[in-house]
Amino acid sequence: MVGASAGATGSLPRLARLPETGPSAPRVAPPALLEAAVVTHGLIAPEYWRLVLDAPAIARTVEPGQFAMLTVARGEESWPVLPRPMAIYGWDRAGGRIEIVYRVVGEGTRRLTRWSCGDRIVTVGPLGRGFVLLPAAQRIVLLGRGIGTCSLTALAGVAAARGIAVHALVSARHSDALVGGEAYRAAGAVEVREVVDTDGSSGVGPVGAWLAENCRTGVDQIYACGSDRLLRLALEMARATGTGVQVSLEAHMACGLGFCHGCATGHPGLVEESPLVCRDGPVFRHLPSAPVA
Amino acid sequence: MIAAPDLRVDLGDLPLRNPVMPASGCFGPELGDLIDINRLGAMVTKTVFAEPRSGNRAHRLAETYAGMLNSVGIPSRGARAFIAELLPRYRNWSPPLIVSIGGLTVGAYLEIAERLTRVAGIAAFEVNVSCPNLEAGGLEIGAEPQVVEAVVRGVKERVEVPVFVKLTPNVTSIAAIARAAETGGASAITAVNALMGMAVDWRTRRPRTGTAMAGFTGPAIKPVALRCVWQAAQAVAIPVIGVGGIATVDDVLEFILAGATAVQIGSATFTRPDTMVRIIAALEARLSDEGVVSVRELIGALRTDSPSATVPMQAG
Numbered sequence: 001m002v003g004a005s006a007g008a009t010g011s012l013p014r015l016a017r018l019p020e021t022g023p024s025a026p027r028v029a030p031p032a033l034l035e036a037a038v039v040t041h042g043l044i045a046p047e048y049w050r051l052v053l054d055a056p057a058i059a060r061t062v063e064p065g066q067f068a069m070l071t072v073a074r075g076e077e078s079w080p081v082l083p084r085p086m087a088i089y090g091w092d093r094a095g096g097r098i099e100i101v102y103r104v105v106g107e108g109t110r111r112l113t114r115w116s117c118g119d120r121i122v123t124v125g126p127l128g129r130g131f132v133l134l135p136a137a138q139r140i141v142l143l144g145r146g147i148g149t150c151s152l153t154a155l156a157g158v159a160a161a162r163g164i165a166v167h168a169l170v171s172a173r174h175s176d177a178l179v180g181g182e183a184y185r186a187a188g189a190v191e192v193r194e195v196v197d198t199d200g201s202s203g204v205g206p207v208g209a210w211l212a213e214n215c216r217t218g219v220d221q222i223y224a225c226g227s228d229r230l231l232r233l234a235l236e237m238a239r240a241t242g243t244g245v246q247v248s249l250e251a252h253m254a255c256g257l258g259f260c261h262g263c264a265t266g267h268p269g270l271v272e273e274s275p276l277v278c279r280d281g282p283v284f285r286h287l288p289s290a291p292v293a
Numbered sequence: 294m295i296a297a298p299d300l301r302v303d304l305g306d307l308p309l310r311n312p313v314m315p316a317s318g319c320f321g322p323e324l325g326d327l328i329d330i331n332r333l334g335a336m337v338t339k340t341v342f343a344e345p346r347s348g349n350r351a352h353r354l355a356e357t358y359a360g361m362l363n364s365v366g367i368p369s370r371g372a373r374a375f376i377a378e379l380l381p382r383y384r385n386w387s388p389p390l391i392v393s394i395g396g397l398t399v400g401a402y403l404e405i406a407e408r409l410t411r412v413a414g415i416a417a418f419e420v421n422v423s424c425p426n427l428e429a430g431g432l433e434i435g436a437e438p439q440v441v442e443a444v445v446r447g448v449k450e451r452v453e454v455p456v457f458v459k460l461t462p463n464v465t466s467i468a469a470i471a472r473a474a475e476t477g478g479a480s481a482i483t484a485v486n487a488l489m490g491m492a493v494d495w496r497t498r499r500p501r502t503g504t505a506m507a508g509f510t511g512p513a514i515k516p517v518a519l520r521c522v523w524q525a526a527q528a529v530a531i532p533v534i535g536v537g538g539i540a541t542v543d544d545v546l547e548f549i550l551a552g553a554t555a556v557q558i559g560s561a562t563f564t565r566p567d568t569m570v571r572i573i574a575a576l577e578a579r580l581s582d583e584g585v586v587s588v589r590e591l592i593g594a595l596r597t598d599s600p601s602a603t604v605p606m607q608a609g
Contacts, residue, residue, distance in 0.1 A: 033327040078540035248525025252354040254563040273368040
């Protein structure tokens with residue numbers, strides 16, 4: 001789950017909802033609507049912004065992989081019409097704050113950058129069904145590219161706190177676009193591998209070799225976001241080793257709740273509508289060869 | 294103590310406690326987590342088809358200047374799932390439930406009407422005629438007066454609650470279509486559905502929505518919608534429900550003056566999920582400030598006589 005722009009998902013293998021009940025079901029609390037005050041907002045790298053919101057009702061129940069809808073229109077303005085879905089990067093439950101890292105990709109996110117401390121942003125969250133840590137997990141791999149890493153960072157913290165060894169790959173076009181590495185290290189990840197296109201380290205070859213080496217020594221689950229190429233590598237590994245894969249998808253959204261049907265993962269010709277990214281996801285598990293549990 | 298203004302309106306035989314309701318497709322039980330649905334004048338479902346349909350492929354949404362495009366394509370889980378799973382969820386709230394129905398042939402409208410007739414908990418139907426007519430080369434069902442009249446008459450014969458008709462603006466004469474709906478037996482007209490629009494990404498050389506053409510909604514279409522409401526209200530004696538780009542209480546008052554008895558809020562609920570309940574509170578306050586006893590006083594009260602008769606010409 002990442003903000004704003006979306007990649008086509010039509011060519012990906014079939015994805016399914018995470019289970020509704022049991023140890024592999026994500027925890028989902030009802031969302032809240034609030035006018036969240038901006039606590040901190042600033043540029044952290046070229047194009048990348050960090051936003052901290054005072055949002056106790058969201059911070060109280062948010063789980064890794066969930067997102068929030070942020071209204072871009074200010075005050076009494078009635079447009080931009082569509083709010084922007086944003087992965088929740090981190091939170092402070094006791095302090096009632098949530099943290100979002102976003103990339104400026106268009107008019108909506110450009111307007112978001114104008115919010116300053118004390119401004120109140122209409123925010124709905126937590127939304128969607130997030131990542132699930134399996135009860136017996138000892139070692140997990142996180143694969144994130146670009147802004148996609150931002151939906152994985154919180155998972156690293158929760159996993160590390162449970163004693164799970166976290167191996168994280170952070171991929172980006174260039175070193176300025178590497179986000180999340182610091183958050184992973186702070187969360188206690190045992191390995192943070194940062195790779196970029198500019199020196200070839202993010203290529204399928206080296207990343208595939210790194211992933212294979214990790215899986216050879218036993219991985220309980222692979223989590224991916226932000227790159228079809230990384231997801232394909234994960235799925236290859238899943239087929240070879242039986243490791244389960246959870247992936248967070250992105251989509252344009254209008255309601256974020258499930259009634260507008262704007263974010264179906266969408267293949268035409270099916271009688272049944274394909275899953276909605278907001279309501280059924282944004283985190284899906286891969287089918288059929290790699291059940292989560 | 295001055296009494297609170299009276300917000301009640303009647304859509305034919307259907308009384309509403311206030312004139313504000315959601316537009317079809319922009320509302321669902323999920324909103325109950327965020328707003329008090331019992332405050333609304335009515336609830337309106339997403340369009341239900343007789344049989345399941347999947348809708349269009351991604352991307353289904355695009356932001357445009359002061360508006361948005363959707364190519365959702367009206368996915369529906371069909372009548373059976375609607376009755377068994379969706380309808381019961383609306384019973385948590387008291388406002389009357391208006392069920393939007395659709396079809397791709399005249400017969401399909403009659404089928405969904407038959408399948409939902411006498412189903413408990415439905416206060417009215419809103420016939421969505423902005424669907425492609427597969428019997429007429431994909432032209433919208435709502436583009437031809439005689440087709441609209443036939444659909445409305447057929448639905449009306451099959452159900453026991455009021456039938457509203459939601460008109461498409463993508464026609465030559467909205468008045469002619471409105472009259473056809475009235476002749477067919479409609480209790481009210483909803484004006485209007487989305488305009489047909491399009492957005493292009495020249496860099497990828499592709500449309501920005503999965504289907505090249507998409508429904509254009511939001512504040513940008515308000516003047517068109519207002520004009521359609523005005524024309525429809527002039528053409529028929531039945532009430533008109535105004536919809537299209539309404540985002541504020543001022544917008545609501547403009548539509549009511551132009552002839553709307555009630556209004557629907559669509560895209561503005563996406564911008565802020567509590568738009569409808571905010572507007573209802575603001576409407577009460579605004580009427581109170583203006584000394585208006587009942588919102589019904591304002592319906593169609595637009596003055597179109599020459600203002601120059603009463604306002605002196607400015608010097609210079």
